[in-house]
Amino acid sequence: MAKAFHRRIAADGMAVRALLDEMRDWLSQVGLDDASCGKIEIALAEALNNVVEHAYAGTPGAIRMEMTHTEGDLQVTLRDKGAALPRLRPPAGHPPALHDERDALPEGGFGWFLIRNLTRGLHYAHDAGENRLTLVFDLEHRTDPAP
């Protein structure tokens, strides 16, 4: 039986934090272990920050989250009415190279890499002025040993 978590927030950093806290509590209540909650929270923090910083570029707007949990599978769709992704697709997410030289170390550019690394699948559409990004997560069954 599917369980759902739906929320609508303002696109700002503090609202994102509150949403992540609430979402994490819900995931824990539906029975996910800490490692699964952690990977979902990391990926969603990155996706939500992208909406705040890039889709809305810091201007006011709303973000809708629809999360559905079924046995072994979790899907989250984020919707916003901000700018579309360049080329209408999520970036490949190659992680920035780490250099030996301290001064050359990257301070950003890890967001899409983390999202892709932590999800089984990613779907994006821009339709009628709305961005729709769906993240699909694999869930380990509770009987599996922790990695």
Next chain:
Amino acid sequence: MMKLEVTSHDTVSIVTAPGPRIDAAAAIRFKEAMRAATSDGPDHVVLDLSQVRFVDSSGLGAIVAAMKQMGAGRRLDLAGLAPDVAKVFRLTRMDTVFVIHEDAEASLRRAAG
């Protein structure tokens, strides 16, 4: 302004980050607070993250920036990484860039030799 607790020992100072998150909403304040906390004191600084349960890529960038702004010849280690924080450092391979201690006490024992 974010205020970081600093305890100075002989050759090492421990800077304790307040929790629970170093994230996009806090990254700039954190970087500025680190600049103030490390502008003087020992060359070797350990950032105690034991009160932090979550760091996103913006927070990670701020920690890297904090190390860079300390300048040549100085060292920023990390201590007390929670599982989700350690995961972000591991996935981005930033765990190969910083010396990571189990906790602040372990970093002091190592510094004492």
